[in-house]
Amino acid sequence: MTTPLRLVIFDVDGTLVDSQGDILAAMAVAFETVGHPLPAREQVLAMVGLSLEVIFPTLVPDADAATHARMVQRYKDAYVALRAEGGVARSSPLYPGARQALEALHAVPEVLLGVATGKSRRGLDKLIEGHGLQGLFVTQHCADFHPSKPHPSMILGALSDTGVAPRDAIMVGDTSFDMEMAAGAGVAGVGVSWGYHDAARLGAFAHTVVDDFDGLQGALNQVWGQLA
Structure with a gap:
């Protein structure tokens, strides 16, 4: 057969x-940008796998769409910078x-x-x-x-x-x-x-x-x- x-x-x-190190670091940048406290590590990692456009409205439900969009972009920029600094093999082994x-x-x-x-x-x-x-x-x-x-x-x-x-x-x-x-x-x-x-x-x-x-x-x- x-x-x-x-x-x-x-x-x-x-x-x-x-990739949790860079994920958490980029999240910290995104939350600091809008002056919102960073959620607990476990809460952030529990969201990994969802799209950023879903993650930020879930974690910061009281913010408006413009703030969520700003957080998405800041996260992406920070993640790219971290990856460039450490290299892929180090940042996402x-x-x-x-x-x-x-x-x-x-x-x-x-x-x-x-x-x-x-x-x-x-x-x-x-x-x-x-x-x-x-x-x-x-x-x-x-x-x-x-x-x-x-x-x-x-x-x-x-x-x-x-x-x-x-x-x-x-x-x-x-x-x-x-x-x-x-x-x-x-x-x-x-x-x-x-x-x-x-x-x-x-x-x-x-x-x-x-x-x-x-x-x-x-x-x-x-x-x-x-x-x-």
């Missing part, structure tokens, strides 16, 4: 790379085993790789270039062109790009937003426990949760086996 073409879609921040897992999956002819991220197109391009990941992801969807997670638009775009059926696709991510997005698109979700949401938050939508990249291939095979 021929193995069907399959697609593994990855979130970025909190899944492939640990890959989690242990991430590169090896991506390369192993990429080597399988029947498996395609994709990205669905709350990052901007510019930010995603810089990260891929900085880590030398060019050519791994055949489909890339980001916040510039889609509604914020957990809307399924990014995954639906990836399915359309590749022609892969929903039952043959899996979303890998660290937040409940990723898992809800997967469910909304009709694809399976595999959660990772090392990111910005507690693993307990993933359970309602994730088919399974892995604790390291060494366990990812087995989890993918398990999910595809269950859906066969």
Whole structure:
């Protein structure tokens, strides 16, 4: 029996790379700009994965649209400056085993790789270039062109790009937003426990949760086996 073409879609921040240092620093700049106290670290990280246009109105609901837009721009400017200062590998290091897992999956002819991220197109391009990941992801969807997670638009775009059926696709991510997005698109979700949401938050939508990249291939095979 021929193995069907399959697609593994990855979130970025909190899944492939640990960018929390720059995220928190850029958030501090954005909040200082408008004279608003910075929320607690846990509150900020709980929002990672959503688009900035959703994050700031949620964290500062009493501010007007112009203030929110100013915070978005200040965050973006600060994040770019931090990345330029420290370099991608330092500011957003890959989690242990991430590169090896991506390369192993990429080597399988029947498996395609994709990205669905709350990052901007510019930010995603810089990260891929900085880590030398060019050519791994055949489909890339980001916040510039889609509604914020957990809307399924990014995954639906990836399915359309590749022609892969929903039952043959899996979303890998660290937040409940990723898992809800997967469910909304009709694809399976595999959660990772090392990111910005507690693993307990993933359970309602994730088919399974892995604790390291060494366990990812087995989890993918398990999910595809269950859906066969």
